[in-house]
Amino acid sequence: MSLLHPDRLFPADPATRRVARQIYAHVKDLPLVCPHGHTDPLWWSENQPFDNPAALFVIPDHYVVRMLVSQGASYQELGIGADAETDARKIWRRFAEGYHLFLGTPSRLWIDHALSEVLGIDTALTPDTADTIFDAIQAQLGTEAFRPRALYQRFGIEVIATTDSALDTLSPHETVAKDWPEGRVVPTYRPDAVVDPEFEGFAQNLETFGALTGCDTATWDGYLDAHRARRAFFIARGATATDHGHPTARTADLTKAEAQSLLERVRTGDASAAEAELFRAQMLTEMARMSCEDGLVMQLHAGSFRNHSGAVFAAYGRDRGFDMPTRTSWVEALHPLLNTVGMDPRLRLILFTLDESTYARELAPLAGAYPCLRLGPPWWFHDSFEGMRRFRQAVTETAGFWNTAGFNDDTRALLSIPARHDVARRCDAAYLADLVTTHRLGEEDATQIAPLLARDLAKEAYRL
Known part of the structure; x- marks a missing residue:
């Protein structure tokens, strides 16, 4: 017995639901292309078993942590921070106590999918079943079938990208490339630590950046060369993209002299x-x-107002559930960049x-105007059925x-990777089915578009 209904996320209207089922059938088993994510590269290079259910489902998942904290759980109870609980079973029990809080959320759908479809558990997680389910998961985590590389193959992953600091050695990626030819795990260049003057340790990061590259990061030309x-x-290690996490979308186009002066101020902490x-x-x-020069996709x-709680950031660090949405300007903010290189076919x-x-x-x-631009799918807080549908409804016509x-x-x-892709494929099938039954799209066209949304556009957008 599955915890999931076979028609989940499909339209209630019978005619539209029939079309959605047919469209979904064309894409449900396509390989997974994962061009942006945050799995630990060491998982793929070392291929070690996961420690326990709490380490897999609770501690690293900021969606899970933020919800439980919002309802009174402490970070220590969830295995995070100084004096944190180290008994994985106790952490799991605390998670089970609050599992009802996720009803109606995408997290509930993803976790139920992992429990049912990946781990074969057909019992709902409650305080009464917590220990039984913990033991069932723990037993499976010790098998070869649940090591990271085996899961990669089982999930049908075609390629997966990690997100890596500009200061990273990328040694795990070198190991993967050398001894696991069946897997494709590529890095992504994330330079926030050396482009954001408000990033912790920025001045020292610039020193390390210069030492790694042999470039003089005190000069504008040397800094760019780094x-x-x-x-x-x-x-050289497989990257096809960069990633930039900025509070705003603001861009600028300063002269070299202005940029050098600005670099001097941010290096000394006087900015x-x-x-x-x-x-x-x-x-x-x-x-x-x-x-434009090297072909990396940006x-x-x-x-995102990151680390909204200074106290939480100081005590527990980044990615603890306190990144919050903020108003964002794009048309004006991107104008300097787009006015400079926006029509360059290489970007x-x-x-x-x-x-x-x-x-x-x-x-x-x-x-819809600039050939260099693509719209990424709904980001966190909106990577859900409702968020994906609102995205399609808002952007498709333009x-x-x-x-x-x-x-x-x-x-x-x-x-959660196969669950997230399944939600997206079901959501897009439902959206396309609605276009078909309202006669805005032919069923043959919808069937051809569905694989693009599921896999092919990501491969093309990221030059994979």
């Missing part, structure tokens, strides 16, 4: 918040220029936002399907 060197290092924002803005334009994630820039209000007003019109970048799972929770 980025070119590291990008080339990533490309104001406005100057830090200007430095990030200038670096987005510089990264776009470099992408990803920009903007509109590919994929845009992600947490501000849904910009879909129809700004993002779809921009992507940008069409081909100016979107397909789907990516954007997760560090390995067992």
Whole structure:
């Protein structure tokens, strides 16, 4: 008995549901293309068993953590921070106590999918069943079938990208390339640590950046050359994309003298918040220029007020559930970058936002005009059935399907990967079925579009 209904997420109307089933049948078993995510590269290189259910489902999942914390759980109870609980079974029991809090959320659907479809558990998780389910999962985690590489094959993953600091050695990727030819795990160049003056340890990061590359990061030319060197290092190890997590989408196009002066201020820690924002803005334009040179696809994630609770950030670090959506400007913010290189056929820039209000007003019109732009799928908080449907409804009429970048799972929770892709495929099948039954799209066209949304547009957008 499955915990999941076979018609989940399909339309209630019988005629539309019939079409959705037919469309979904064409894509449900397609390989998974995962061009943006946060799985640990060491999982793939070392291929070690996962420790326990709590380490797999609870501790690393910021969706899970934030919900439980919002209802009174402590980080320590969830195995996080100083004096954290170390008994995995107790952490799991605490999770089970709060599992009802996820009813109606995408997290519930993903976790139920992992429990039922991946682990074969047909009993609902409750405080009464917590220990039995913990033991059932623990027994499976010790088998060869649940090591990371075996799960990669079982899930039908075609390629998966990790997200890696510009300062990373990428040694796990070198190991994967050498001893696991069946897997394709590629790095992604994430330079936030050396382009964001407000990133912790920024000054020391610049010193390390210079030492890694042999470039003088105190000069503007040397600093840019350091980025070119590291990008080339990533490309040699399979990277096809960069990723930039910025508070806003602001870009700039300063003169070399202005940029040098700004670099001097941010290096010494004397820059104001406005100057830090200007430095990030200038670096987005510089990264776009470099992408024209070396072909790396740019990803920009903007509109997140990261680490909203200073106390939580100080005590527990990043990615603990306190990144919040903010209003985001795109048309004005991107103008300097797009005015400089926006019509260059070599540039590919994929845009992600947490501000849904910009879909129809700004993002779809921009992507419907500039050949370099693609719209990334709904980002966290909106990577759900409702969020995906709102995205399609807001952007399709202006940008069409081909100016979107397909789907990516954007997760560090390995067992949720097939669930997330399944939700996206069902959601898109439902949306396409609605277009068919309202006679805005032929059924043959819908059947041809569905694989694009499920896999092919992501491969094309990320040059995979």
